[in-house]
Amino acid sequence: MALKSKDLLGLKDLSVEEIEYILSNAKTMKLILKSKNKKTPHLQGKSIITLFYENSTRTRLSFELAAKYMSSSAANVSASGSSVSKGESLIDTGKTIDMMGADVIILRHPMSGAPHLLAKNSNASIINAGDGMNEHPTQALLDMLTIIEKKGSLKDLKIAIIGDIYHSRVARSNIWGMTKLGAKVCVAAPTTLMPPEMEKTGVKVFNTVQEALLDADVVMGLRIQNERQKKGLLPGVREYARFFGLDEKRLKMAKEDALILHPGPVNRGVELTTSVVENEKSLINEQVTNGVAVRMALLYLLTRRDINENTY
Numbered sequence: 001m002a003l004k005s006k007d008l009l010g011l012k013d014l015s016v017e018e019i020e021y022i023l024s025n026a027k028t029m030k031l032i033l034k035s036k037n038k039k040t041p042h043l044q045g046k047s048i049i050t051l052f053y054e055n056s057t058r059t060r061l062s063f064e065l066a067a068k069y070m071s072s073s074a075a076n077v078s079a080s081g082s083s084v085s086k087g088e089s090l091i092d093t094g095k096t097i098d099m100m101g102a103d104v105i106i107l108r109h110p111m112s113g114a115p116h117l118l119a120k121n122s123n124a125s126i127i128n129a130g131d132g133m134n135e136h137p138t139q140a141l142l143d144m145l146t147i148i149e150k151k152g153s154l155k156d157l158k159i160a161i162i163g164d165i166y167h168s169r170v171a172r173s174n175i176w177g178m179t180k181l182g183a184k185v186c187v188a189a190p191t192t193l194m195p196p197e198m199e200k201t202g203v204k205v206f207n208t209v210q211e212a213l214l215d216a217d218v219v220m221g222l223r224i225q226n227e228r229q230k231k232g233l234l235p236g237v238r239e240y241a242r243f244f245g246l247d248e249k250r251l252k253m254a255k256e257d258a259l260i261l262h263p264g265p266v267n268r269g270v271e272l273t274t275s276v277v278e279n280e281k282s283l284i285n286e287q288v289t290n291g292v293a294v295r296m297a298l299l300y301l302l303t304r305r306d307i308n309e310n311t312y
Contacts, residue, residue, distance in 0.1 A: 001017065001021045003018055003021070003022075003301055003302070004018065006119075006125045006126075006302065007115070007119040007125055007126040007127070007128075007302075008125075008126075008127045008128060008137055008138070008302065009115050009116055009119060009126065009128045009135070009137070010128060010134065010135035010137050010173065010176070011135065011137045011140055011141070011173045012135065012172075012176045014137075014176075014177075016180050019141070019144070019180060019181065020181075021301075022141060022297055022298060022301065023141065023144060023145050023148065023294075023297075025297035025300065025301060026141070026142075026145050026290070026293045026294045026296070026297040027145070027293070029292075029293040029294075029296035029300070030289070030290065030293035032069070032296070033069070033292055033293050033296070038069045039069060039071060040069065040070050040071065041070070041071050042070040042071065042300050043067060043070035043071055043072035043300065043303055044071040046072040046073070046103045046299075046303045047100075047101055047102045047103050047104075048063070048064075048067035048072045048073070048075075048102070048103065048104045048106070049074075049077060049097050049102045049106065049124075050063050050064060050076045050077065050106045050129070051077045051093070051094070051097065051105055051107050051108075052076070052077070052078055052079070052107075052129070053079040053107075053108060053109045053110060054108050054109070054110055054130070056108055056129070056130075057265070058264055058265075058288060058291060059129050059130065059136075059138070059139070059291070060076065060106075060108070060129070062288070062291040062292045063106050063127075063129065063295050063299075065292055066292050066295040066296040066299055067299060069292075069296060070296060070299065070300065072103075072299070072303075077093075077097070090109070090114060090117065090118060091117065091118065091121045094107075094121060094122050095121060097124070098122045098123055098124050102124045103124055103125065103302075103303050104124055104125045104126075104127060104299060104302055104303060105118065105122060105124045105125070105126050105127070106126075106127045106129050107127070107128065107129060107131070108130045108131070109131050109132070110131075110132055111131065111132050112131050112132030112133055112134035113131060113132070113134065114131045114132070115127075115128040115131050116131075125302040125303070127298060127299075127302070130169055132169070133167055133168075133169060133172075134169055134172065135169050135172050135173045135176075136169040136170045136172075136173050136263075137173045137177075138291070138294055138295055138298065139173060139174075139263050140170065140174040140176070140177045140178075141177065141294045141298075142287055142290040142291040142293075142294045143170075143174055143220070143261060143263070143287065144174075144177055144178060144181065145290045145293070146259075146261065146283050146286055146287050147159075147218055147261075149286075149290075150259055150283070151217065151218075151259070153181075153182070154178055154181040154182055154183040155181065155182035155183070156182060156183070156184065157182075157183045157184065157217040157218060158183075158184045158186065158215060158216045158217050158218070159174075159178055159184065159185045159186070159217065159218040159219075159220065160186050160187075160188065160212040160213050160216040160218065160219050160220065160254070161174065161175075161185065161186070161187045161188075161220045162187075162188050162189070162209055162212060162213075162219065162220065162221055162222065162244060162246060162271075163189060163193075163222025163223065163224065163244065163271055164189065164193045164222050164223065164224050164225050165187050165189045165193055165194050165195060165198070165222070166189070166192075166193045167193070167225045168222050168225075170222060170263045171187065172201075174220070175187075175201050175202070176201075179201070179203070184204075185202070185203045185204070186204040186205070186206060186211075186212045186216075187203050187204070187205055187206070187212065188205075188207070188208065188209050188211065188212035188213075188244065189244065190234065190240065190243070190244065191207065192234065208243075209243070209246070209250060210253055213250060213251070213253040213254045214253050214254075215253075215254065215255055216253075216254040216255060216258055217254075217255055217257075217258055217259070218258060218259045218261065219246065219251065219254050219258055219259070219260055219261070220260075220261040221260075221261070221262045221266070221271040221272050222262070222263065222271065223262075223263065223264070223265065223266065223267060223271060224237060224240060224267055224270055224271060237267070237270045240270060241269060241270050241271075245269070245270060245271060245272070245273065246260075246272045246273070246276050247272075247273045247276060248273070248275055248276060248279075251276060251279075257281070258281065259281055259283055260272075260276060260279055260281050260282040260283065260284070261282075261283055261284065261287060262277075262284050262287075263287070264284065264287070264288070266284070
């Protein structure tokens with residue numbers, strides 16, 4: 001089994017077999033992560049660069065730790081502290097890093113399609129760490145791993161995704177990945193935060209959180225992205241919390257053993273109440289651990305790929 005591309009740009013174009021292959025490797029990496037000695041030689045002699053044009057805590061740090069746990073040389077480039085602030089283009093920045101011998105460049109960028117552009121202009125493998133309103137594939141992979149660990153499979157599970165669907169690259173990647181693995185995904189959001197023609201992605205769309213939550217096996221809250229709320233799409237966070245916020249009462253509509261997920265960071269009292277965040281069925285902290293395991297697996301698989309022979 002081998003990944004078809006030198007890059008991981010999104011889940012929309014990955015096959016079921018590729019997704020399952022990544023998740024299988026992530027399970028193995030988690031065993032290493034949980035061991036007393038996390039240092040392995042998997043990436044010895046490899047160079048991993050994180051190139052972030054947007055702020056991040058979980059994604060960037062988990063990639064950096066994944067690289068260091070496997071003995072690679074890792075470095076971070078932030079837009080504010082680089083020649084980007086002087087006007088250097090993404091392609092030129094990428095080529096500069098590429099020519100320094102980078103094996104993998106992990107890119108987060110506010111422009112949708114930026115990782116695809118860089119992938120076409122780089123010999124290094126490009127991993128999409130979130131591009132605009134497009135995708136966030138590694139977040140979806142860790143979400144799926146978290147669910148599979150508890151439920152055994154995604155097949156026929158009802159997964160309710162609640163929140164700012166319109167701006168959420170996490171939602172898009174999860175929809176592509178989860179539906180491919182057989183889940184029944186439904187989404188709920190205020191009308192102004194629901195993209196048009198969402199049904200064409202294979203999900204069920206609801207206008208009320210109650211309908212989406214009914215008999216759900218998994219409930220995922222999404223962050224209200226205040227930094228993207230430029231057009232008055234919400235009257236305010238209080239109104240959102242009143243009608244779409246997840247609290248203990250609303251969660252009773254889901255199945256008794258329903259899992260609770262959130263990609264983080266959580267706006268407590270808005271998307272989820274504190275009691276829901278700290279509920280025994282909440283897997284938010286486990287998602288963080290699985291994020292490192294998934295990114296370890298991806299770095300290993302991409303750096304073991306021989307581009308010329310298409311083999312590992």
